[in-house]
Amino acid sequence: MANFEIIAGNAITALFDTLIQNKTLLKLTLIDTAHESLTRILRMADDQKTPYLVIDIPEGFETAAADLHVWHAHFEFNGPDQIKYAFTTVGGEIVDNRLYLNAPQAIERQQRRELFRIDAPQGTRIYFSKDGNRLELEVMNISIGGLRAAWVQTQTDMPKNSPLAVAQRLQDIALMFPAEILQRPIQVKALEIKRIEKRSQQGRFELGLEFCEICNSEKKRLTDLIYELQRQHLRHRLPVDL
Numbered sequence: 001m002a003n004f005e006i007i008a009g010n011a012i013t014a015l016f017d018t019l020i021q022n023k024t025l026l027k028l029t030l031i032d033t034a035h036e037s038l039t040r041i042l043r044m045a046d047d048q049k050t051p052y053l054v055i056d057i058p059e060g061f062e063t064a065a066a067d068l069h070v071w072h073a074h075f076e077f078n079g080p081d082q083i084k085y086a087f088t089t090v091g092g093e094i095v096d097n098r099l100y101l102n103a104p105q106a107i108e109r110q111q112r113r114e115l116f117r118i119d120a121p122q123g124t125r126i127y128f129s130k131d132g133n134r135l136e137l138e139v140m141n142i143s144i145g146g147l148r149a150a151w152v153q154t155q156t157d158m159p160k161n162s163p164l165a166v167a168q169r170l171q172d173i174a175l176m177f178p179a180e181i182l183q184r185p186i187q188v189k190a191l192e193i194k195r196i197e198k199r200s201q202q203g204r205f206e207l208g209l210e211f212c213e214i215c216n217s218e219k220k221r222l223t224d225l226i227y228e229l230q231r232q233h234l235r236h237r238l239p240v241d242l
Helices: 010-022 061-065 216-237
Strands: 002-007 026-030 036-039 041-047 050-056 072-078 084-090 093-095 098-102 107-112 125-130 133-142 146-151 169-176 186-199 204-213
Touching: 002 010, 010 041, 026 061, 084 098, 125 186, 146 186, 186 216
Parallel strands: none
Antiparallel strands: 002 107, 026 036, 026 072, 041 050, 050 098, 072 084, 084 107, 093 098, 125 133, 125 169, 133 146, 146 204, 169 186, 186 204
């Protein structure tokens, strides 16, 4: 399921400045035509306080736009945070072999909660029992689909081989975040181990785990929490004016 965050105000100008500096390619689709092409923003311009995007004209654009009364140009691109962005412009003209398009008042930043993996807050742990022993894993990052965790052991206690195995299912897991973030642990019915890697330098095992069974109420708690952590993460990377 895709979610969208709206970028507006000064954050738009900051984003376009980055695209211009990095010479980022944008996919242009001229709505109501078959025209699709790649182009880039050359600069921003102001005409009587109306901001314009000055665009390099893609081959075939003029022909495709010839019969349109008003241009509706849709743009998509991957931003500096490797997340998909989109916006649509209305109107415009060709001047000196350049496209002058009205700058958008809003840009959509797409987020996929299921795929977005966020660094876990320091101190996040999962707890479960195996063979009568209670084990603890340090959560490194997490998404709605699963998490990456390290087996918390001292160097003295670290065995040569992991007591856990790929494809093994762990039952009745408590996912615990720091108390200032979440008071009550999230209960996960089952996790499946997808991969195990031994980090010799760190002296620990790192595991990739997938959520197999989690009740709807606990999944909603986890989804809401990850989404909030995700929003905080993105806000640190690119300011958003709402």
